[in-house]
Amino acid sequence: MWKLNALNSSREYAACAHTEAGNRKGTLFLCKSCAHRAHADVNAAEVLTSRG
Ligand SMILES: [Zn+2]
Known part of the structure; x- marks a missing residue:
């Protein structure tokens, strides 16, 4: 399940x-929609957290 939840994160x-x-x-996350920047791993962790 963890792998499934991580898909696209x-x-x-x-x-x-x-x-x-x-x-x-690479390690930089730059949203094409709102132009927000974040470290890719930090963002991915937040995505997973928000999914509960
Ligand atoms: Zn965005």
Whole structure:
């Protein structure tokens, strides 16, 4: 289940839920929708947290 929940977590932005492969550039997460930046791993953790 953990692997399933982690699917796309590195491409989805935690705050606006915009999911796009181009959001992630290496360790940098840059949302194509709202232009928010974050560390990719930090964002992914927030996505997983928000999914409960
Ligand atoms: Zn966004």
